[in-house]
Amino acid sequence: MSSEYDPSDLQAATQRALAVKQAYEQELLSKPNVVGVGVGFRQVGGQPTNTVSVVVLVKHKLPESQLSPEDRIPAQIENIPIDIQEVGEITAF
Numbered sequence: 001m002s003s004e005y006d007p008s009d010l011q012a013a014t015q016r017a018l019a020v021k022q023a024y025e026q027e028l029l030s031k032p033n034v035v036g037v038g039v040g041f042r043q044v045g046g047q048p049t050n051t052v053s054v055v056v057l058v059k060h061k062l063p064e065s066q067l068s069p070e071d072r073i074p075a076q077i078e079n080i081p082i083d084i085q086e087v088g089e090i091t092a093f
Contacts, residue, residue, distance in 0.1 A: 033058045035058065038057070040055045040083070056073050056085070
């Protein structure tokens with residue numbers, strides 16, 4: 001992964017993403033299938049990109065057609081990209 005950001009831009013992007021995560025985390029966690037919310041680099045095809053995003057962890061990715069409008073996760077919130085990642089069932093040992 002090459003870095004397109006200078007350190008101050010990366011820090012600013014991360015701070016904006018963290019603010020969006022904090023503001024919307026409870027709303028996102030209330031959606032069915034969502035098991036976690038974080039901040040990280042967006043993934044495309046399983047590979048990280050240089051785009052900071054809010055990462056929404058779901059048990060299973062579903063086609064939009066199988067979700068009601070209120071259960072859909074937006075592609076972005078306040079101009080911060082949302083990356084939906086399938087992680088399966090999370091259990092503690």
